[in-house]
Every structure is written in structure tokens, then in C-alpha cells.
Amino acid sequence: MKKSKFTNLVAVIMLTFLTATGCSSASTPDTTKTTPDKLEKVTLQLKWLPQSQFMGYYLAKSKGYYEAEGIDLEILPGGSDIIPEQQVYNGVADIGVTWVSSLMKYQSKGWGLVQTGQIFQKSAMLLVSKASTGINTPEDLKGKKIASWFGGNEYEIYALLEKNALNKETDVKLVQQDYTMNQLLKGEIDAASAMTYNEYGLLLESGLKDSDLHVINMNDAGVAMLEDCLFVNSEWIAKNEDLYVRFMKASIKGWAEACVDPAAAGQIVFEVDKSVSIDHQLYMAKEVAKLVVPTGFDPANIGFIDPAEVKQTAELALKYGLLTKAAVISDDTVTSKYWKLATAK
Amino acid sequence: MINKVKNILCPLAFGIALIMAWQFGLFHKLLKLKPFQLPVPSEIASTLSANLPKALTDCGVTISGALIGLIIGSLIGFMIAAIATFFPKWGYGGMIVVTALNAVPIVALSPIMNLWFSNGMQQKIGVVTVVCMAAMAINAYSGLNNINLYSIDLMHSVAANNWTIFTKLRLPNSLPHLFTATKINIASSIIAAIISEYFASSTAGLGFGIKDNLRKAEMAMGWSYIVVASLAGVILYCIILLVERDAIKWHASQKEIKH
Numbered sequence: 001m002k003k004s005k006f007t008n009l010v011a012v013i014m015l016t017f018l019t020a021t022g023c024s025s026a027s028t029p030d031t032t033k034t035t036p037d038k039l040e041k042v043t044l045q046l047k048w049l050p051q052s053q054f055m056g057y058y059l060a061k062s063k064g065y066y067e068a069e070g071i072d073l074e075i076l077p078g079g080s081d082i083i084p085e086q087q088v089y090n091g092v093a094d095i096g097v098t099w100v101s102s103l104m105k106y107q108s109k110g111w112g113l114v115q116t117g118q119i120f121q122k123s124a125m126l127l128v129s130k131a132s133t134g135i136n137t138p139e140d141l142k143g144k145k146i147a148s149w150f151g152g153n154e155y156e157i158y159a160l161l162e163k164n165a166l167n168k169e170t171d172v173k174l175v176q177q178d179y180t181m182n183q184l185l186k187g188e189i190d191a192a193s194a195m196t197y198n199e200y201g202l203l204l205e206s207g208l209k210d211s212d213l214h215v216i217n218m219n220d221a222g223v224a225m226l227e228d229c230l231f232v233n234s235e236w237i238a239k240n241e242d243l244y245v246r247f248m249k250a251s252i253k254g255w256a257e258a259c260v261d262p263a264a265a266g267q268i269v270f271e272v273d274k275s276v277s278i279d280h281q282l283y284m285a286k287e288v289a290k291l292v293v294p295t296g297f298d299p300a301n302i303g304f305i306d307p308a309e310v311k312q313t314a315e316l317a318l319k320y321g322l323l324t325k326a327a328v329i330s331d332d333t334v335t336s337k338y339w340k341l342a343t344a345k
Numbered sequence: 346m347i348n349k350v351k352n353i354l355c356p357l358a359f360g361i362a363l364i365m366a367w368q369f370g371l372f373h374k375l376l377k378l379k380p381f382q383l384p385v386p387s388e389i390a391s392t393l394s395a396n397l398p399k400a401l402t403d404c405g406v407t408i409s410g411a412l413i414g415l416i417i418g419s420l421i422g423f424m425i426a427a428i429a430t431f432f433p434k435w436g437y438g439g440m441i442v443v444t445a446l447n448a449v450p451i452v453a454l455s456p457i458m459n460l461w462f463s464n465g466m467q468q469k470i471g472v473v474t475v476v477c478m479a480a481m482a483i484n485a486y487s488g489l490n491n492i493n494l495y496s497i498d499l500m501h502s503v504a505a506n507n508w509t510i511f512t513k514l515r516l517p518n519s520l521p522h523l524f525t526a527t528k529i530n531i532a533s534s535i536i537a538a539i540i541s542e543y544f545a546s547s548t549a550g551l552g553f554g555i556k557d558n559l560r561k562a563e564m565a566m567g568w569s570y571i572v573v574a575s576l577a578g579v580i581l582y583c584i585i586l587l588v589e590r591d592a593i594k595w596h597a598s599q600k601e602i603k604h
Contacts, residue, residue, distance in 0.1 A: 081556075081560075083560055085562070086382075089382075102561075105561055105562050106562045108562075109381045109562045109564075110379070110381045111381060111562070147546070150548065150553075150557050150560075151556070151557050151560035151561060152560060152561045174548060175465075175546040175547065175548060176545060176546050176547065176548050176553065177546070178456070178459065178544065178546070182460070183546065186463075188463045188546070189546075322561075
């Protein structure tokens with residue numbers, strides 16, 4: 001008797017539970033109906049950690065420019081072992097930010113990806129050494145220990161060496177660089193790779209002055225390759241042209257505003273991810289603005305893909321061994337079509 | 346005899362079937378991959394043969410670092426176990442420390458070693474040494490101490506001192522355990538060496554080759570390095586097996602089962 005009472009109790013509890021969950025699941029659609037959700041979801045894969053390098057997207061997101069275009073943008077941070085080309089091809093992200101030279105390599109291997117915008121108009125790559133090392137010109141690199149991050153980031157350095165008649169195997173010693181500048185600060189290497197907006201700033205923050213450092217700028221040396229660009233999966237873009245154009249509109253608006261007031265943009269990025277100091281984010285924002293809107297560049301053209309620069313990147317990539325066959329530059333690999341639609345040109 | 350043939354043929358057939366399925370696109374279909382994402386075995390083989398000298402040089406760098414680290418780590422591990430055996434009261438503390446060290450992940454260890462050593466080889470040896478210490482210390486300690494009590498009583502009854510007990514009783518008793526530790530360490534030393542190369546400043550070695558090529562869309566080359574790394578691991582493991590078979594013929598694990 002006792003036992004059956006117990007089972008009854010259990011049955012009652014279970015029934016109540018069932019009706020309760022039944023009710024709640026029935027009521028869920030009502031709540032969604034009251035908040036109409038028309039935003040389309042888009043994911044953007046960054047090449048690196050959340051930082052002012054990508055301030056245009058963060059600013060546009062925080063000011064609601066994507067929402068105004070009907071887009072719910074999710075920004076995925078990158079990292080040393082996150083490869084934007086693979087993420088976008090696999091569908092983890094819809095749109096990616098990567099270096100043009102790296103994208104060309106993937107395209108040449110058959111990955112169906114297409115470049116649809118160019119955010120950085122200039123190369124930010126520097127080769128930095130302490131003034132005491134005495135590297136004043138590229139020729140002085142002979143016999144020196146030079147560091148690179150590799151993984152595709154070494155080709156501007158290869159081009160620089162070869163252009164100055166230095167053999168990368170015998171005339172210099174190339175080593176792998178970590179993501180700090182400690183190797184240079186400790187004197188383990190003679191010259192380090194540095195981005196104008198990031199690692200060079202780290203050196204300044206460590207107490208060195210501009211006058212303590214010698215810099216070889218890839219733009220001045222004539223071996224600049226294009227860096228941060230926007231690209232998509234060819235199949236995805238065929239179905240989402242309008243969505244991508246709207247993304248471009250909001251992004252360009254964000255970048256334009258960020259370049260006018262980099263300090264405010266840097267502050268926004270700092271609020272998103274506080275892992276880097278505010279000073280470093282502000283420094284980076286200022287330097288990045290110079291790459292997106294260089295002197296003499298019309299801010300209305302943000303995102304413009306300069307065919308001559310793309311050609312130079314492709315030629316350098318082929319000449320110095322990143323590519324084994326010439327890059328195919330056609331509407332299937334690089335297109336300004338969506339940029340023109342977004343900027344109404 | 347028939348059993349022996351069966352033991353070899355069955356795994357061999359399975360392996361060939363697996364490679365065939367890979368070559369003819371079964372995995373690509375199942376995982377929805379394109380050949381440029383997962384290269385087929387024939388492409389990996391041709392890439393490897395075209396780049397064999399470089400792959401072998403890199404393999405030599407990685408394996409020599411792994412082996413030196415393995416030897417140093419094993420020696421330190423054994424010393425700690427021996428000290429803990431001779432001086433159980435305070436020596437056992439070393440065992441606890443070494444076990445705790447074992448819990449430090451290799452990915453954390455490598456950048457730390459980078460700060461200590463400027464040379465890629467030293468850094469690699471440092472990482473492998475730390476990784477190999479614990480397995481050896483723990484196995485050696487149990488080998489030196491899990492001893493038949495009567496045997497110790499017998500040694501005492503003939504007035505053997507601690508040193509004699511160690512060399513005549515504890516050491517032989519620990520041999521199978523030492524081989525077990527070495528077999529564990531062979532695999533982990535290669536893994537540790539490869540991972541340490543991800544972070545090292547040196548651009549030589551299998552680890553750098555795997556990382557660099559997979560990032561640069563050179564998938565076939567990356568896989569060639571993976572193949573070389575696996576082959577090197579298997580060969581070293583087989584060598585240890587052969588040495589073990591010769592060194593501890595008397596142990597139960599080495600006696601052939603009669604059917």
C-alpha cells in the first residue's frame with residue numbers, strides 16, 4: 001500500500017513537471033513574436049586579436065551601423081593558429097580579414113575565395129633594429145640575425161633581401177619571432193619584424209625612443225605587399241551579394257569615422273577587449289588610420305582595391321617564392337564590384 | 346606459425362584498406378573535404394620524395410633533441426627515484442615535485458624555456474627533459490620498491506648492505522619498469538620536441554615545418570612532415586622493443602605464450 005502511494009506521488013510530480021514544461025514551450029513563440037527579429041546574422045573572422053587594427057568594424061558595430069543595414073554582426077577574434085582563409089572556406093565565418101599575399105596563396109591552391117575589399121592601402125611591415133647595431137640600409141643586414149613570424153609573413157623580408165642582393169640562406173640568419181619584442185630587447189636578434197601599429201609601439205612603450213631605433217620600411221624599399229583586406233567564399237557571395245554590400249556600407253562608414261577620430265575608436269576597441277592597455281590601443285588606432293587613409297588618399301575611397309598594388313603583391317609573391325605559379329587576377333579572385341555598389345561609384 | 350602470419354597480415358590489410366579509402370576520396374566524402382584541405386596519400390608521397398633531404402634534416406634536428414632530452418630526463422627521473430628509495434624520509438619529496446612538474450602543459454613550458462634558453466636546441470632539450478622526468482621517476486620508484494619482502498629478508502640474513510641490495514635486487518627488479526617508462530617517454534619526447542618547435546626561435550625541425558606549411562596552405566608538405574614524424578616515432582619504439590626483448594628475457598612479459 002505504501003509503495004503504491006509513493007508511485008502515485010511520483011506520477012503526480014512527473015505530470016506536473018510535464019505540463020509545466022509543456023506550457024513553457026508553448027509560450028516561447030509568443031515572446032519571440034513580440035520582438036520582431038529581422039536582422040540577418042553575419043560573422044566576421046579577424047586575422048588577429050581584438051585590437052585597433054580592426055577599429056572600423058568595432059566602431060560600426062557599437063554605433064549600430066550594421067543594425068541599421070539589417071545585419072547582426074558577430075566578430076570572431078583571430079589568433080596565431082586561427083587561419084581566416086580556412087575559417088571562411090569552412091563556413092565558420094562569412095567574411096574574413098587577411099593579408100592579400102596569404103589570400104593569393106590559398107587561391108592558387110584552389111580554395112574558392114575572392115577578395116572584395118582592401119582596408120589597408122599601405123604595408124605596415126617594418127624591419128626594426130637598435131641604432132647601436134648599425135643597420136642603416138638594407139645592405140647592412142648582411143651577416144645579421146633577422147626574425148620573422150613566418151607562416152606567410154616572411155615574404156616581404158625575402159623580397160627585401162633579394163632586392164639588395166643578399167641570399168636569405170647564406171648571407172643572413174633567419175629565426176622565428178614570438179609575439180613579443182623580447183628577442184630584440186634582449187639582443188638575441190639584430191633585426192625584428194614589426195608592424196607600425198603594434199610591435200613598433202611595444203618598443204616605444206618599453207622605453208626606447210624613435211632615435212634609439214633604425215627602421216626599414218617596406219613601402220620605401222619598394223617591396224610592400226598588401227595586408228588587411230576583406231574576402232569571402234565565392235559560393236557564399238553568389239547567394240549573399242546584397243547582404244555583403246550592406247556589410248560593406250556599414251564597415252566603410254565605421255572606418256571613415258574611426259580614421260577621423262582614432263582616439264575615440266581606440267577607446268571603443270578598448271571597451272570590447274581590455275586585454276591590451278588603453279595607451280597601446282590609442283597608439284594603434286592612430287597608426288592604423290594612416291594605413292587606411294594615407295596622406296593624399298580620398299577618405300571617400302576607403303576599401304578601394306588598387307589594381308596596381310594588387311599586381312605588385314602578386315609579382316613579389318611569385319618572384320620570391322610564396323607562389324609557384326603566377327596569381328590569376330580576375331573577377332573571380334579580386335573584385336571591386338561590391339565596393340562600387342556600396343560606395344555608389 | 347600460422348598465428349604469427351595472421352598477426353602480421355590482418356593489421357597490414359586493414360592499414361592498406363584505410364590508405365586506399367583515403368586515396369579514393371572516402372574520407373573526403375564523409376567529412377565533406379576537398380583534396381586541397383586534406384591531401385591524398387599519393388600527393389603526400391610525391392611531395393615528400395621531392396623534399397626528402399629537407400624533411401630528413403628537419404627530422405634529424407627534432408629527433409636528436411628528443412633523444413638527448415629523453416636521456417637527460419630519464420637519468421634525472423631515475424636519480425630522484427633512487428634517492429627516494431635510499432632516503433625515504435625526505436627523498437620522497439622529490440617524487441612529489443616531479444609529479445607536479447608533469448602536470449605543467451607542454452604549451453606553457455615551451456615559451457618559458459624560450460625565455461631561459463636563446464638557442465632552439467637547448468630549449469627543445471629543456472622541454473623534453475621536464476616531460477620525461479616524471480614517467481621515469483614514478484616507474485623506477487615502483488620498480489625499486491615493489492619487492493618481494495622475503496627477498497629483502499634473505500639479503501638481510503646474509504648481511505648485505507643497502508648498496509648490495511640496490512644493485513643485486515632492486516635494480517634488476519626495476520628493469521621492466523624502466524623499459525615501460527622509456528616506451529612511454531619515446532612517444533612523449535617526440536611530441537614534446539615537436540610542440541616546443543612551434544614556439545622556438547629556430548626555423549629547423551619537424552614542428553616548425555608542420556606549423557609553417559599548414560598555415561601557408563602547403564597542406565601536402567605539412568602532411569609529409571607529419572608522416573616523417575610518425576615513422577620516426579614508430580622506428581624508435583621498435584628499437585626499444587628489441588632492446589627490451591634482449592635485456593629482460595627472464596621476465597614474464599617476454600615469455601612466449603604456448604598454444
